[in-house]
Amino acid sequence: MTSMADDVVVTNNPDRNRYEARLGDEVAGFAAYRLSSGLIAFTHTEVEDRFEGRGVGSALARFALDDVRDTGEREVLPLCPFIKAWIARHPDYRSLVHVAPDGEVEP
Known part of the structure; x- marks a missing residue:
């Protein structure tokens, strides 16, 4: 497979x-989010089957x-397992993750 x-x-x-990720005029995938004061919660990421692994x-x-x-x-706030795992593999993005008042990284 080619990238x-x-x-x-x-x-x-x-x-x-x-x-939204587009290839030409076609939506190949998306990362849904919810906004609140000071937070963006990524809730779901989806890539069309034919574009997986690319x-x-x-x-x-x-x-x-x-x-x-x-x-x-x-x-x-990485609620989506894909975004959460992606951040874990790219430590330079960890500083963006919300830390709860008790010091725990959410979720």
């Missing part, structure tokens, strides 16, 4: 509360987390 990550265009679609999910995660970092307005 398609360089061909993936990721944008934020705030009307649908999700980041870097679409990683492109989504990287773009979304870079966008959060660039705005500097929110911390990340």
